[in-house]
Amino acid sequence: METIERIRAKKDFLAVVGLGYVGLPLAVAFAEKVKTLGFDINQEKISIYQKGIDPTNEIGDEKIQNSTLEFTTDPTRLKEAKFIIVAVPTPVNGDKTPNLVPIINASKIIGRNLSQGSIIVFESTVYPGVTEDVCGPILEKESGLVCGKDFKIGYSPERINPGDRVHTLENIQKIVAGMDEETVENIAAVYELIIHAGVYRAPSIKVAEAAKLAENAQRDINIAFMNELAMAFDRMGISTKEVIDAMNTKWNALGFYPGLVGGHCIGVDPYYFIYQAKMLGYYSQIIAAGRKVNDNMAIFVTDNIIKKMIQSNINVKKSNIYIMGITFKENCPDMRNSKAVDVCKHLATYGIKVKVVDPIADKAEFKKEFDMDLVDLKDVRNADCLVFLVAHQQFKDLRTTDFRKFFKSQKLQTKDVFIDIKSIFEQKAIEEEGYSYWSL
Structure with missing residues (x-):
């Protein structure tokens, strides 16, 4: 426990590698307790943090400005750390196979700057075996040290829920695992410094890796079930929301809703399970179907937007459509793997150039990514169709009477279309205002 005691005594650094939606809150939280380094290879990102700006909205500008966290892009500074947490993204390739390049590169950087006696904990979502069979050997090769003798490895799946102000980092129990019992206890002791909900000691690294995949695959399947119901109910002329409201009166209803499933976890992690299972000769059925x-x-969703507009006698190609929300989930600025983006792309195949409104998304990042400007909510005018894809709080705060100024003032033989994917608004109230309403 000497290494841990030195970190607690602020003689050695703890480092977090990868400062995104997971790594940044983690690093700031640890900085309140111990000497902490925040490392990222993205100089632009580090510069923004050093100015005291939090583009993730996870912890806020004030907290960054008051934090003792030391930001750096200098990999040699990792030599000062005895406890290193890896929180880099693990996306999928175009063919939906795991893309381990970020975690492999992070392991190489750490290995080249690894001090003897260090503990490296991976938080990135991976399939069972990656920590020990991929990352461990890279660390050994790059450092010239022996895993298990000169340094130890462990795994603790990230459980941060971006945009959630209730289930925060400190309030979610942390799973920890290590290559041996001593490592598990050391890792647990470090995380217990910041995790109020406590830690769960998994019996092995592979179990901890698998637990993260199972968590997100379970949610993915449940949402897929609700989406399948929504598609069937749409054909039956039944409101999915009304069915769910009725179903949720039973104590054991699970409370899932249909929607667009994107982001860097639920929309990605199941593919890691599917891939590894396939490599071992098992072909996933339920998870793959979900x-x-x-x-x-x-x-x-796109097909139904077009269908509603045609039914409302709107000239689709000449229509003025506003997409309300482009991020992958509500109250979160992250646009990675956003299915709202996919809706825009599908609408483009009909020759429609949409306008996008999102009060949470970063305007500069959106401009860089899509070569167009975000529209401010107050500037929405002359719409033929509003498409609410994301349930941002700013949208929820809108009143039914606010929508009239968004649409064209005069209509001849046409009807304004109101698409409400997440059922943010009451259908009856919207229809009473004369709009053609549709939701999942």
Whole structure:
């Protein structure tokens, strides 16, 4: 426990590698307790943090400005750390196979700057075996040290829920695992410094890796089930929301809702399970089917937008459509793997150039990514169709009477279209205002 005691005594650094939606809150939290380094290879990102700006909105500008966290892009500074947490993204390739390049590169950087006696904990979502079979050997090769003798490795799956102000880092129990019992206890002792909900000691690293995949695959399947119901109920002329409201009166209803499933966790992690299972000769059926359903929801939504507009006698190609929300989830600025983006792309295949409104998304990042400007909510005018894809609080705060100024003032034989994917608004109230309403 000497290494841990030195960190607690602020003689050695703890380092977090990868300062995104997971790494930044983690590093800031640890900085309140111990000497902490925040390392990222992205100089632009580090510069923004050093100015006291939090583009993730996870902890806020004030907290960054008052933090003792030391930001750096200098990999040699990792030599000062005895406890290193890896929180880099683990996306998928175009063919939906795991893309381990970020975690492999992070392991190489750490290995080249690894001090003897250090503990490296991976938080990035991976399939079982990556920590020990991929990352461990890279650390050994790059450092010239022996894993298990000169340094130890462990795994603790990230459980941060971006945009959630209730289930925060400190309030979510942390799973920890290590290559041996001593390492597990050391890792637990470090995380217990900041995790109020406590830690759960998994029996092995592979179990901890698998637990993260199972968590997100379970949510993915449940949402896919609700999406399948929504597609069927749409054909039956039944309101999915009304069915769910009725179903949720039973104590054991799970409370899931249909929607667009994107982001860097639920829309990605199941593919890691599917890939590894396939490599071992098992072909996923339920999880793969859930992924197929959810991946195709953007097409289903787009088709119904077009259908509603045609039914309302709107000239689709000349229409003025506003997409309300472009991030992958509510109250979060992250646009990675956003299915709202997919809806825009599918609408483009009809020759429609949409306008996008999102009070949470970063305007500069959106401009850089899509070569167009975000529209401020107050500037929405002359709409033929409003498409609410994301349930941001700013949208929820809108009143039914606010929408009239968004649409064209005069209509001849046409009807304004109101698409409400997340059922933010009451259908009856919207229809009473004369709009053609549709939701999942």
